[in-house]
Amino acid sequence: xSEILSFNHVTFSYAPEEGGRNAVExxxxxxxxxxxxxxxxxxxxxxxxxxxLMSGLLFPQQGEVRFKHDVLTEENIWDIRxxxxxxxxxxxxxxxxxxxxxxxxxxxxxNGVPYEEMVKRVQEAxxxxxxxxxxxxxxxxxxxxxxxxxxxxxxxxxxPQMLILDEATSMLDxxxxxxxxxxxxxxxxxxxxxxxxxxxxxEEAMLADRILFMNEGKKFAQGTPAExxxxxxxxxxxxxxxxxxxxxxxxxxxxGVQLAGKHMTxxxxxxxxxxxxxxx
Amino acid sequence: xxxxxxxxxxxxxxxxxxxxxxxxxxxxxxxFIIIVFLANNTITYALLLAFTFLVILVSRIRLYFLVNxxxxxxxxxxxxxxxxxxxxxxxxxxxxWRFINxxxxxxxQGIYISVRFLVLVFMTTVLTLTTSPISITxxxxxxxxxxxxxxxxxxxxxxxxxxxxxxxxTLMDETDKIMKAQMARGSDLSAGSLSQRLKAVVPxxxxxxxxxxxRAEDLATAMEVRGYRGGxxxxxxxxxxxxxxxxxxxxxxxxxxxVLIYFRQ
Numbered sequence: 203x204s205e206i207l208s209f210n211h212v213t214f215s216y217a218p219e220e221g222g223r224n225a226v227e228x229x230x231x232x233x234x235x236x237x238x239x240x241x242x243x244x245x246x247x248x249x250x251x252x253x254x255l256m257s258g259l260l261f262p263q264q265g266e267v268r269f270k271h272d273v274l275t276e277e278n279i280w281d282i283r284x285x286x287x288x289x290x291x292x293x294x295x296x297x298x299x300x301x302x303x304x305x306x307x308x309x310x311x312x313n314g315v316p317y318e319e320m321v322k323r324v325q326e327a328x329x330x331x332x333x334x335x336x337x338x339x340x341x342x343x344x345x346x347x348x349x350x351x352x353x354x355x356x357x358x359x360x361x362p363q364m365l366i367l368d369e370a371t372s373m374l375d376x377x378x379x380x381x382x383x384x385x386x387x388x389x390x391x392x393x394x395x396x397x398x399x400x401x402x403x404x405e406e407a408m409l410a411d412r413i414l415f416m417n418e419g420k421k422f423a424q425g426t427p428a429e430x431x432x433x434x435x436x437x438x439x440x441x442x443x444x445x446x447x448x449x450x451x452x453x454x455x456x457x458g459v460q461l462a463g464k465h466m467t468x469x470x471x472x473x474x475x476x477x478x479x480x481x482x
Numbered sequence: 483x484x485x486x487x488x489x490x491x492x493x494x495x496x497x498x499x500x501x502x503x504x505x506x507x508x509x510x511x512x513x514f515i516i517i518v519f520l521a522n523n524t525i526t527y528a529l530l531l532a533f534t535f536l537v538i539l540v541s542r543i544r545l546y547f548l549v550n551x552x553x554x555x556x557x558x559x560x561x562x563x564x565x566x567x568x569x570x571x572x573x574x575x576x577x578x579w580r581f582i583n584x585x586x587x588x589x590x591q592g593i594y595i596s597v598r599f600l601v602l603v604f605m606t607t608v609l610t611l612t613t614s615p616i617s618i619t620x621x622x623x624x625x626x627x628x629x630x631x632x633x634x635x636x637x638x639x640x641x642x643x644x645x646x647x648x649x650x651x652t653l654m655d656e657t658d659k660i661m662k663a664q665m666a667r668g669s670d671l672s673a674g675s676l677s678q679r680l681k682a683v684v685p686x687x688x689x690x691x692x693x694x695x696x697r698a699e700d701l702a703t704a705m706e707v708r709g710y711r712g713g714x715x716x717x718x719x720x721x722x723x724x725x726x727x728x729x730x731x732x733x734x735x736x737x738x739x740x741v742l743i744y745f746r747q
Contacts (some may be wrong), residue, residue, distance in 0.1 A: 295700035297648070298704065312716060316717060317717060340648075341652040
């Protein structure tokens with residue numbers, strides 16, 4: 203495995219002259235090829251600023267952001283952007299085209315891809331997110347989840363090496379959220395896409411291989427989901443909600459039910475509950 | 483009222499005219515507007531009218547639908563007709579009653595002007611009814627391409643137009659939501675005097691503007707991240723195709739012009 207994206211002691215402030223608080227302070231981490239990494243943190247923890255630093259919408263005052271081995275600069279940013287796909291929070295505000303296929307083709311048009319190639323890639327990308335039947339639909343006739351899948355297809359059409367989801371599921375209903383996450387999971391299995399998801403939904407973060415926990419612009423903790431959720435009360439303290447299974451375990455334990463703890467999913471919890479009397 | 487108004491609306495279909503390239507349709511309408519002014523006697527105006535109805539027939543738009551949708555424009559037309567009827571004082575006196583004098587020339591001019599107005603409105607409406615707004619934008623962008631040389635920002639204008647079109651339904655939904663939210667807070671948008679009603683619109687417009695700006699900012703970010711760098715070096719996904727049919731349509735216009743020149747005085 204090789205490094206695809208890395209932050210090296212990155213510090214960024216929106217108002218450096220006025221001595222404003224650093225939105226991101228001394229953050230160092232690396233994303234490996236093919237990995238799914240989730241960045242969690244409550245509002246104002248700097249996680250959205252991280253996304254802007256990754257896509258070169260902002261440049262750090264200190265430290266450097268590298269894609270593969272190249273430091274992001276004003277000169278190479280357009281090349282790097284064509285290797286990174288980003289899906290943003292609001293499904294409506296990132297839909298540029300008048301129909302589904304126009305929107306998917308938008309980044310291809312920008313990068314001067316020839317027409318025949320575009321048609322092929324638009325088809326392929328829409329098949330990958332299972333939206334190929336909606337080629338001529340207009341955005342206001344699609345659900346939020348469908349729009350986000352189109353946005354993913356728009357990113358995939360560029361055949362990126364990495365997909366960034368910047369709170370891409372936070373404005374969706376539970377069904378739409380499940381739809382989008384399922385799509386991302388399938389893509390990862392099929393084409394080995396590297397995924398970085400910025401989220402405050404811990405259920406979503408649990409799907410990742412690794413979690414980066416941000417608090418007040420600093421990297422607070424990093425580790426596998428199991429390691430991060432073991433922090434328990436500290437997470438709650440920083441305004442994050444525990445996954446349902448873990449909350450349930452805690453409440454049951456408070457009621458005096460003997461449980462081993464460490465339940466990541468509801469299934470694990472249920473299994474533990476119905477077998478808990480066997481060992482006695 | 484808004485549902486009935488068809489000026490500028492698009493009705494999907496699959497007629498000969500629907501299938502034409504937007505460029506040929508735009509050129510056709512432009513050419514037609516010029517040709518209309520060739521007519522100057524009864525036979526040429528009759529020919530224009532016949533040609534227009536032929537186009538409507540080919541477009542498979544129901545005439546009743548067209549007339550019904552253009553009622554406000556027709557009222558304007560009748561008004562111009564009456565204006566000409568009463569105020570032209572040439573030729574033989576046809577009818578006299580107290581201070582109203584109707585002359586032969588007045589009647590003729592009234593009818594001519596009305597027919598001219600009618601064919602122009604019908605033709606442009608057929609254009610918008612059979613061509614989706616985005617196709618019109620594409621057609622305009624290609625047709626105006628030569629004007630890039632004189633620094634006309636053709637690509638930017640076309641992109642602005644297509645984004646505006648794409649956001650119309652989104653902003654309509656938003657307006658609806660804000661309206662309901664303000665009504666839930668007790669604001670009454672439909673009662674009171676005109677000034678009261680105008681005042682009630684302010685709490686509707688302010689949130690709408692705020693959110694529109696927010697959307698614009700998000701959209702700009704999304705576009706930049708997806709590699710938008712202006713029109714330079716961009717390829718086009720929407721391809722326009724000029725077929726034999728398009729040439730035929732324009733040729734029919736040339737024939738019409740020829741016939742009109744032959745018959746005009």
